[in-house]
Amino acid sequence: MLNAINQTARRIPAYTIYIAGIALAAWVIFSSLSTPDPAKVLERTLGTRGLQILIATLCITPLRWYGVNLLKFRRALGLMGFMFIALHLTTWVVLDLALRWSEILTELTKRPFIIVGMLAFVALIPLAVTSNNAMIERLGALRWKRLHWLAYPATLAGAVHFVMIGKVYTLESALYFAAVAGLLIARRLKARKKALQTA
Amino acid sequence: MSYLPEYTPADVTPPQMFLNRRALIAGAAALTVASPARAGSPYSTDEVPNTFEDITTYNNYYEFGYDKADPAAYAGKLKTDPWSVVVDGLVDNPGTYSLSDLIAGQPIEERIYRFRCVEAWSMIVPWQGFQLSGLLQKLGVQAGAKYVAFETIVRPDEMPGISGSMIDWPYREGLRLDEAMHPLTIMATGLYGKPMPNQNGAPIRLIVPWKYGFKSVKAIVRISLVAEQPVTTWNTLAANEYGFYANVNPEVDHPRWSQASERRIGGGLFAGRIDTVKFNGYGDQVASLYTGQDLTKDY
Numbered sequence: 210m211l212n213a214i215n216q217t218a219r220r221i222p223a224y225t226i227y228i229a230g231i232a233l234a235a236w237v238i239f240s241s242l243s244t245p246d247p248a249k250v251l252e253r254t255l256g257t258r259g260l261q262i263l264i265a266t267l268c269i270t271p272l273r274w275y276g277v278n279l280l281k282f283r284r285a286l287g288l289m290g291f292m293f294i295a296l297h298l299t300t301w302v303v304l305d306l307a308l309r310w311s312e313i314l315t316e317l318t319k320r321p322f323i324i325v326g327m328l329a330f331v332a333l334i335p336l337a338v339t340s341n342n343a344m345i346e347r348l349g350a351l352r353w354k355r356l357h358w359l360a361y362p363a364t365l366a367g368a369v370h371f372v373m374i375g376k377v378y379t380l381e382s383a384l385y386f387a388a389v390a391g392l393l394i395a396r397r398l399k400a401r402k403k404a405l406q407t408a
Numbered sequence: 409m410s411y412l413p414e415y416t417p418a419d420v421t422p423p424q425m426f427l428n429r430r431a432l433i434a435g436a437a438a439l440t441v442a443s444p445a446r447a448g449s450p451y452s453t454d455e456v457p458n459t460f461e462d463i464t465t466y467n468n469y470y471e472f473g474y475d476k477a478d479p480a481a482y483a484g485k486l487k488t489d490p491w492s493v494v495v496d497g498l499v500d501n502p503g504t505y506s507l508s509d510l511i512a513g514q515p516i517e518e519r520i521y522r523f524r525c526v527e528a529w530s531m532i533v534p535w536q537g538f539q540l541s542g543l544l545q546k547l548g549v550q551a552g553a554k555y556v557a558f559e560t561i562v563r564p565d566e567m568p569g570i571s572g573s574m575i576d577w578p579y580r581e582g583l584r585l586d587e588a589m590h591p592l593t594i595m596a597t598g599l600y601g602k603p604m605p606n607q608n609g610a611p612i613r614l615i616v617p618w619k620y621g622f623k624s625v626k627a628i629v630r631i632s633l634v635a636e637q638p639v640t641t642w643n644t645l646a647a648n649e650y651g652f653y654a655n656v657n658p659e660v661d662h663p664r665w666s667q668a669s670e671r672r673i674g675g676g677l678f679a680g681r682i683d684t685v686k687f688n689g690y691g692d693q694v695a696s697l698y699t700g701q702d703l704t705k706d707y
Contacts, residue, residue, distance in 0.1 A: 245458075245466035246476075246529055247677040305671070307680035312666050320664055373664070376527075377574055377645065379474055 211276045223281045230289030233258065234296060248304035255300055259293030260371055260385055263364045266290055267392045274399070284340050287360065291337040294367070298330055322373035329366035332359050361396065365389045451592055452520035453689075458531040458674045460600045466673060467607045468525065469626060470575060471560065471567040478569065479607035485566045486627070488611040497557075497632035500548025507611055511597065513546065514538035518601075519594055519615070524656045524688045526620035529671045535615055537596035541589045549585070549633055557582040557638035558614060559630035575641065581625035582638035582652070583616065586697055592617055592690060595628075618690040620654045651707040655698070656688035660707045 237258060241251035266286040269279050306313050316323045336359055338344070345353045368389045372382040457463075469479040491507040516538050524530040544556070560579035564570045570577055587593060596615045597604055604610040609626025616623050622642050632638070642650035649663050658668045669681040687694050698706070 242677060245462040245673050246671065248671060248679070249529070251677070304677060304680075309669060309681060312668060315666060319661075322664055375474075377470075377474070380572075 215276075215278050218279055218282070223285050226282050226285035226289060230262070230285070230292060234293065248300065252297060252300040252305050255293050255297035256371070259290050259297055260364070260367045262286060262290035262293060263360070263367060264385065264388050264392070267360060267364060267389065271392065271395055271399075288337060288340055291333050294330055294333060298327075322370055325366050325373065326370035329363050329370060332363035332366065336360055336363070361389070361393045365393060449517055449519050451693075452518065452534075453522055453532065455520070455522070455532045457520055457534045457600075460602075462674050463531060463533055463599060464605045464607055466531075468527075468621070469569075469607060469609070470573060471562070471569045471577070471579065472607070473569040474573075482568050483606035483610075485568075486561075486563065486606050486610070487566065488606065488627070491611050491629075493612070493628060494630045495547055495632075496630070497634050498550040498553035499633045500550060501546070510543070511538065511595070511612070514542050514595075516597065519596075519617075521592075521615060521617040522688050522690075523615075523617065523621055523624075524670060524684065526622055526650065526654065526662060526667075528662075528665060528667060528669070528684075529673055530682075530684075530688075531673045534600055535594065535596040536598035536601065537594035537615060539591055540593045540595050540614070541591065543595060544588060544633075547631075547633075552635050553633035554585055555582050555634050555636065555638055556585060556588040557630075557632040557634050558625045558628050559632075560625055561627045561629045575645065578629075579625060579641045580638065581614070581623055581640050582634075583614075583623070584637075584697075585633075587616065587694075590694060590697065592693055618656060618687040618694045620650075620656060622650065623654050653698075653703070653706045655686075655694075655703060655707075656684060657686055657703055657707065658684040659686070660704055 234255070237254045238251060241247045241254060244250045266283060269283040269286070272279060302308065302313060306316070317327060318324075336357055339348065339353060339356060348356065365386075368382075368386040372378065372386050375382055465480045466476045467479040468476060469483065472479040472482040489507075493505050493507065493510050494503075495505060495510075496502045516536055518534055518536055520532060520534045522530060523533050540556075558581050560577075561567075562570060562578045583593070594615045596609070596613050597611060599605070599608060604613065609624075612628050613626040614624045614628065637652060640650075640652060642654075643652055656667075661667055667684055670684045672679060672682055685691070
């Protein structure tokens with residue numbers, strides 16, 4: 210089973226993720242057009258998909274502990290997650306709030322859930338910028354790895370942002386939050402174990 | 409049993425004719441010969457109504473699910489005939505009324521109203537209904553009554569959103585008596601000339617056009633005249649976000665978003681926003697109800 214997954218993964222080139230991600234974004238945009246409130250539907254769907262993709266990205270490392278090697282897809286997945294979140298933010302600014310800058314500024318300073326979401330996005334920017342071989346070389350593996358720990362707080366902030374939007378707490382929002390928190394705790398425990406073993 | 413004793417679908421103004429309302433008014437003299445005269449209510453807006461599809465596929469009705477498409481998908485299961493409404497509290501004529509008995513004698517007319525959701529979107533809806541004041545007069549409001557409380561039906565077997573949600577059903581709403589008696593406040597039994605679609609609150613719902621949509625409780629099964637301000641669902645869930653009054657007010661933000669502007673449904677992806685008007689544009693008629701009240705406190 211594990212072998213089958215790994216072998217199939219080996220045959221699929223990583224760029225497939227970019228093609229699939231862009232196709233999905235195009236589909237999300239297209240299917241929003243026929244809804245009564247397309248700007249809101251688009252904003253919500255892009256944000257939700259972005260969060261899901263970022264959570265999937267965080268799953269790649271723990272999956273390796275169990276012998277599933279999807280590492281070559283991680284960069285593409287992370288970048289696609291960033292693309293969805295960037296489109297989500299753009300939709301909010303341009304289509305939902307329709308470039309009403311004074312209202313946008315108020316939202317950015319007064320609403321905790323907007324601030325949390327914005328912080329998540331800002332934290333993703335250095336990760337997206339350094340998601341290439343040249344930047345890994347420039348930073349060195351250790352510093353690059355440390356920087357990319359930011360993926361955890363960034364995704365966690367995204368999940369918190371999702372929970373805070375709802376008028377009521379839903380199972381869906383609780384699951385995203387639990388998933389990111391669980392992944393973060395798993396990584397922490399693993400790192401601790403490793404530190405103890407090497408000590 | 410009909411909810412629309414005075415109209416049949418044949419009387420309906422087709423949506424495309426609504427779109428030509430202004431032209432229609434211009435040619436009114438000619439048209440009255442062709443069709444029975446049906447003077448528009450002075451309470452109606454002359455803004456172009458949203459399409460029947462928009463109005464019936466974009467609904468907040470958590471008894472059927474959290475998604476706005478859920479009510480259209482699942483509300484078909486709700487049986488609205490037979491329907492009875494309990495009337496109790498400080499009234500002369502309490503009892504359990506069949507829907508037809510309850511609305512008997514109430515003149516049903518079309519009211520084209522702006523509908524502003526607390527989530528900062530809005531629509532224009534051509535409702536059919538009658539003034540709540542007429543019903544309250546029929547029921548006989550007693551001297552001690554200060555508020556009207558409403559409850560929505562709870563049928564977990566027919567409403568898939570009920571089980572597993574954290575809301576304490578039934579959905580409850582209420583109005584101060586003077587708000588309930590205001591001529592703009594109607595009990596709606598249809599829209600676009602058709603019986604009320606289930607997802608919009610069939611068979612009978614409240615419409616209070618100067619308040620956020622959540623005040624306009626759907627599928628009403630209980631009307632109580634009471635002395636004290638009634639407990640209401642959203643106010644109980646988050647009192648700092650949803651007040652009892654819930655008057656549309658661009659000056660009082662929802663804690664999580666601005667109420668200064670709204671997205672008018674139906675304009676497409678690039679529709680942008682329009683400014684929200686205090687009391688949803690009905691200030692001339694209703695602002696006097698709140699004289700002396702601080703609406704930043706009584707939000």
